[in-house]
Amino acid sequence: MNRGLLFIILITIFIQALLIFDSMLGSWDRLSVGAGTLSNFINEDVWPPDWGVFDPTWSVSCSASPRFDFTCSKAWIGLIETLQIAFVATVFGAMLSLPFSLLAARNLNPRWLSYSSRFLLASFRSMPSLIWAILFVIVIGFGPVSGVLAMTLYTVGYLGKLQYEAMEGMTKPPLDAANAIGLSKFETSFFVVIPESANDLISQAIFMFEYNFRHGTVIGIVGAGGIGYFIDLSLMALDYRSVLAYLILIYVVVIIIDLVSIFARSFFTEEEDILIPSWIEVFTPESIISLFKHTKGQINGKQ
Amino acid sequence: MSDIPSSVKPIVRLKDVSIGYELANPLVTIPDLQIYPGEIVAIAGPSGVGKTTLLRTISGLLQPISGEVEVCEKIFPSKLNRGELGYIPQKLGLIRHASVWHNVMLGANAGHKSAWNIFPSSEARASAMSSISVMGLEQKTNEPIRRLSGGQQRRVATARTLAQCPKIIMADEFLSELDEETMKMVLSATIDYMRKNNSSMLVVEHDITRAKSFADRLLVIDDGRVNPFITETTAMEVKV
Numbered sequence: 001m002n003r004g005l006l007f008i009i010l011i012t013i014f015i016q017a018l019l020i021f022d023s024m025l026g027s028w029d030r031l032s033v034g035a036g037t038l039s040n041f042i043n044e045d046v047w048p049p050d051w052g053v054f055d056p057t058w059s060v061s062c063s064a065s066p067r068f069d070f071t072c073s074k075a076w077i078g079l080i081e082t083l084q085i086a087f088v089a090t091v092f093g094a095m096l097s098l099p100f101s102l103l104a105a106r107n108l109n110p111r112w113l114s115y116s117s118r119f120l121l122a123s124f125r126s127m128p129s130l131i132w133a134i135l136f137v138i139v140i141g142f143g144p145v146s147g148v149l150a151m152t153l154y155t156v157g158y159l160g161k162l163q164y165e166a167m168e169g170m171t172k173p174p175l176d177a178a179n180a181i182g183l184s185k186f187e188t189s190f191f192v193v194i195p196e197s198a199n200d201l202i203s204q205a206i207f208m209f210e211y212n213f214r215h216g217t218v219i220g221i222v223g224a225g226g227i228g229y230f231i232d233l234s235l236m237a238l239d240y241r242s243v244l245a246y247l248i249l250i251y252v253v254v255i256i257i258d259l260v261s262i263f264a265r266s267f268f269t270e271e272e273d274i275l276i277p278s279w280i281e282v283f284t285p286e287s288i289i290s291l292f293k294h295t296k297g298q299i300n301g302k303q
Numbered sequence: 304m305s306d307i308p309s310s311v312k313p314i315v316r317l318k319d320v321s322i323g324y325e326l327a328n329p330l331v332t333i334p335d336l337q338i339y340p341g342e343i344v345a346i347a348g349p350s351g352v353g354k355t356t357l358l359r360t361i362s363g364l365l366q367p368i369s370g371e372v373e374v375c376e377k378i379f380p381s382k383l384n385r386g387e388l389g390y391i392p393q394k395l396g397l398i399r400h401a402s403v404w405h406n407v408m409l410g411a412n413a414g415h416k417s418a419w420n421i422f423p424s425s426e427a428r429a430s431a432m433s434s435i436s437v438m439g440l441e442q443k444t445n446e447p448i449r450r451l452s453g454g455q456q457r458r459v460a461t462a463r464t465l466a467q468c469p470k471i472i473m474a475d476e477f478l479s480e481l482d483e484e485t486m487k488m489v490l491s492a493t494i495d496y497m498r499k500n501n502s503s504m505l506v507v508e509h510d511i512t513r514a515k516s517f518a519d520r521l522l523v524i525d526d527g528r529v530n531p532f533i534t535e536t537t538a539m540e541v542k543v
Contacts, residue, residue: 171394173392173393173394173395173396174396174397174398175396176359176362176364176390176392176396177390177391177392177395177396177409177463178396178409179363179364180362180363180364180388180390180473181385181386181388181389181390181409181410181413181414181467181469182382182383182384182385182386182387182388182413183385183409183412183413183418184385184418186418187409187412187418191398191405191409191412192398192409195398195400195401195405196398196399196400196401198400199400
């Protein structure tokens with residue numbers, strides 16, 4: 001496409017978006033007033049975070065040594081429960097979604113079968129995890145089991161879609177070779193398609209774990225367990241400093257999951273010259289590593 | 304084919320087969336082609352004339368536009384028996400993240416294990432081990448394919464096919480990217496296997512001189528780039 005024409009189209013789209021936003025906003029003064037209100041809100045009610053959420057809670061009999069008494073805190077208990085919900089839901093969801101995504105991949109199966117599987121996966125995905133959580137809280141009751149079931153069903157729908165798209169994106173020659181030599185559908189799926197798409201499948205499963213962890217905080221609000229339950233309690237008590245402390249904790253865990261993802265995916269990277277990073281390299285910012293290497297170089301130089 | 308007894312049935316038989324991707328616009332028509340057990344037939348010709356398309360059609364991966372394609376006594380669209388046909392695509396079709404052993408075992412399982420068996424048979428393992436050793440890849444057995452050179456990857460694809468013990472090997476430019484010495488080693492191992500098992504091979508080969516050096520017969524597909532007197536894409540058989 002002509003570059004000038006493409007530029008005009010992009011500018012037109014941006015202007016259109018701006019006009020729609022303007023009609024929603026009514027007056028631009030609302031934004032500057034809102035910014036002021038937000039600043040006041042943060043200064044007076046939110047900052048600094050209340051790290052008291054890491055103090056042992058009276059509702060749990062704590063047997064940990066004083067150094068580890070934070071493990072009896074609401075933040076720690078909620079965090080571990082949310083991680084457990086996310087972990088179990090991701091494992092169950094990935095196991096259930098894999099057969100459906102293999103059936104849904106159009107390069108592996110006839111259209112009637114792939115479209116039936118797609119429709120099934122779409123039905124799981126079309127209902128947000130929050131609605132699934134409300135449903136299971138009604139059916140099973142409050143607690144992490146409702147959270148696990150809600151997250152599992154949503155994971156099946158969401159991860160299944162990512163998985164079949166990755167499978168459809170794989171190159172044709174391995175499939176051609178498998179078909180020509182007469183491998184069965186089962187062998188082609190498990191010994192050709194899954195290993196060939198391993199990089200994407202692992203990356204998606206870790207992304208889903210991170211997604212389930214973040215959403216675990218939301219579903220906790222409707223009583224499906226996890227750190228969300230404690231966030232909800234703090235919100236109801238207008239204790240925004242504690243809410244900020246919880247959110248910072250969630251942010252740190254999300255960053256750690258992302259770094260673990262880099263490590264796991266490095267085993268399946270395509271590039272020959274990329275070495276698998278050590279755990280220290282994964283958890284240390286690059287600037288610090290380069291600083292260390294530089295210093296080491298200087299020391300070696302002096303010797 | 305005068306030296307082949309009339310009782311011997313061809314392993315591949317093509318009769319008035321038109322190939323291509325568009326019904327109205329076939330790439331080429333093969334009036335008659337028969338490949339007998341133990342024969343090596345090379346398909347040669349300039350790029351884009353339909354050599355790979357012909358190989359894919361005979362391998363059952365592409366429907367012929369018209370005509371009859373019979374391989375191992377099965378007429379398309381009937382499926383061949385498992386493991387009867389070995390296939391080395393131009394891009395090799397290896398699983399890049401899996402090991403050499405995993406890739407070779409795919410062929411060995413196709414040839415020596417029923418589809419209903421989950422675990423590989425001892426025969427399949429022995430066949431995989433022997434073909435890895437024939438291709439000189441013992442040191443690379445557990446190495447993922449993505450860490451191998453182009454030439455080593457070609458040897459893995461050949462080992463996968465030899466481990467399968469097929470009746471006919473379909474190979475698409477399987478000797479390209481190999482240095483002279485490795486090419487001779489791969490070719491001699493493949494021909495040894497064929498002689499021992501009375502198997503056949505249909506190979507797409509860009510280099511006509513090289514094709515002549517190992518093939519029994521040559522099928523040249525030309526659109527006028529080799530022979531300027533040809534006005535439309537034609538397949539003709541040439542004895543070597």
